[in-house]
Amino acid sequence: MKKSFITTTIATAAIAGTALATVATSGAQAATQSPPGASLDRVVAAAKAHGAAFGLDGDQALTTRSVAADKDGTTHVRFDRTFKGLPVVGGDLVVHTDRSGGWKGVDAAATSVRISSTTPAVAAATAATTAARTADFTVSRSTPSLAVYAMEGPARLAWKTQVDGVGAHGEPAGKVVFVDARTGSVLDQWATEINDAGTGNSLYLGTVTLQTTLSGGSYQLVDGTRGGARTEDANNGSTSSTTGTLYTDADNVWGTGSSTNRQSAAVDADFGVGATWDFYKSTFGRNGIKNDGKGARSLVHVGTNWVNASWSDTCFCMRYGDGDGVSYGPLVSLDVAGHEMTHGVTSATAGLAYRRESGGLNESTSDVMGTMVEYTANTSGDPGDYLIGERFAIGSGGPLRYMDKPSRDGASADCWSKTVGSLDVHYSSGVGNHLFYLLSEGSGAKTLNGVSYNSPTCNSSAVTGIGHDAASAIWYRALTTYWTSSTNYAGARTGMLSAAKDLYGSGSAQYNATAAAWSAVGVN
Template identity: 85%
Template structure:
């Protein structure tokens, strides 16, 4: 008897509504009632009063996702949306209010979320099979739940189907596929396991300090100062594994600087996680990936000859391959740690959809913040640069990506065009990477920390940079305050202009440079 790897879960509107604890029939007011927060109450009231601005009606409810207040009292409430109890894909929005609760506007991923019926005519099992056929990898499970899809085109009832399995190199593979619940056609889909292909006494940084925890006469690689983040040995097991063996040591001296010692790569990964945590904490006041003080897990020595690293929301963990030993060594460099953890930050904030231009912006955001981790860690072994993955490149192999001129990798886009959204997200990220470099350093030739750059513009203009610290501050505020799941590069420009105005003023040099930079990469 052949065993099926497809599982189905039929979720009716009633079941979905029961699972959404903050949803009530009173619509948007429910979020305020459940939160018990005066500022959030005012934001919900403002959203209800101005619901026509983003298509809110009495069949919709808002679920609070995050709430932030600026020093001047301006508040930014991020919500997810439901329609008749069903989650709305692309229904997320940010409501902005002044200190008195007055309306300042909203940024919404979409406006039209109404569907004629929430009763499917396509069976869940059929949707699961359709989604599995489109996955492109070996499928283990395909699990559908009902939702309203509102990202592109008219809203429609869909089976939101999570497909999980393994890829061609035994890496974890996941994809969410949206199957129209009335016609059975595939509407959209994108990856949910984010793999970034490329290829103590640490491997890359020399001797560094790592935070450990004493337990039972041993020391464990658990960082109690950073939310209990822990580093484990993946034992070269399957790249789908979510747990490994916690590293422990008798004398609290870790690694030898050589990859022949399994602790060595763990030192790099552990230090990178700490450096990323500190960057977000010290720069933006963010307390961990989800801003809840909880640390993630890192698994090193994952797979065999795996030239990859990945972030998974499901296990709240990072996995690092050992590379192929020829062109690339273990992928435990600082910029990779910062990159992967930032995927978690993006998921917890704007939730940029991992497809089309928003997927490229998602990848670019990870490259931007991974680069900032290098600069702020300020190590001698891996000083800050605008290259991604250069530290583990062996034998003359190229870095994975170049931010000053992304096309130097042979595939990434320097400039925006209508075809950018059709590229793999690691290549469409070039537009955002180029924009960040130009905003930080400006156009033309420059040498920074011994690396020579020559960044052209797409419109022939000359751009003057404002420094990477200011550029990152604008980027982060846009990510956490203005961008939504559907933000494309035009929306990225708009959000960063709003962020620059908030931080520096609409008449500032930083605001003008942000506008000039996006024009310089073709986004105007």
């Protein structure tokens, strides 16, 4: 059974609280505030006046993560929360107001974050040891800090413990473990460095245009038009490498189209990063992964026979293995680049926790946007499809995932059930992937771009699609405006219906199709 590629580092740094009345936003965040929107002071005032809606009291503080405004002045401010100075995990929320600061509602990950005491009964050292014991990798450090855990159930004081180390193949490994600071039991845990088997045989895009930089008489794979994104050769060094050798060339002609030339994989990786940047910029007006105009680093030829690709928030970089040369080639295809970079986008917006249903939704979001990168790049070598990882499979290898019928991979879920959250997040992502296909293309048999699909529904209904452009627009608005760290599939449905209403109107064909598609995958 194949497991899919993906490595991502989910940011887990503690957030310093500030007084609610003096909530501030960075210059980069403030720049996203459109002129017609409400001022931040008015949004803060609205939040204070309606604090009961999300359990705000005098022991809590909010810090601003992002600010956005619609054309009609509707303003959306995403806050993180602290309780008596401790970060609240699962306490994030999005406050919505009209242009004058009038209250329109809130989407909150939790509504009760109060705990009786912030004094732990369990020592930090004990929590560090407990957390380290949960690791299936060689631990190098286990670092606890106090936090309020409010992801599910009653809020509890916890030691939020970052466990870092090295995996079986020398790759970086890590997880965050929440140890109850009163009882010493493990409350929750999820990976912060997720390494899963990947596949790749890119190098099929033919001749493409790359944006390079001339420096000192030679050209560099540095894209000044996309935030200085750069592509480097990791020289088959450690899979935990964060820097490599910058690619340079004398005549600005890169690679040969063969994997025997080390530049060829770099061409595909570099083009994929540019295509992903352009997709987000032209489709959603997003200026880079964090919307701050900064490009990421790509490292190709990572490790030896490494069948993997990765994104890490820590180094703000992607790592691409060369594959095993038998079933999989270099992991540098368009949908891989789009998939991995989207983990960075998700981390910078909703912050979907990489566990249970929110983790499946996180994975599905990357598959959705990776698919859209293929479609919008519109290359002859890798035309858009609803298959994940099909272009880098060789020999007996095949697509990693099938969005029209996820269960075709032998493990993914087609339909939501009460147990779907217990699956590996790459398999629970099937619910979201199936939803996106149905919303885009509808149910039944059809052939698109030469690929045959036959998508069933879980309630025997017939679904009519609205096209992948509208479907992805609804998805992205839900991700950036309504979803929070603990959003599950039921919450995803609610958020997408709100997004569809915002974009197309209540009762529109797009709104009705969104509702029908969610019902078709068992989420009502």
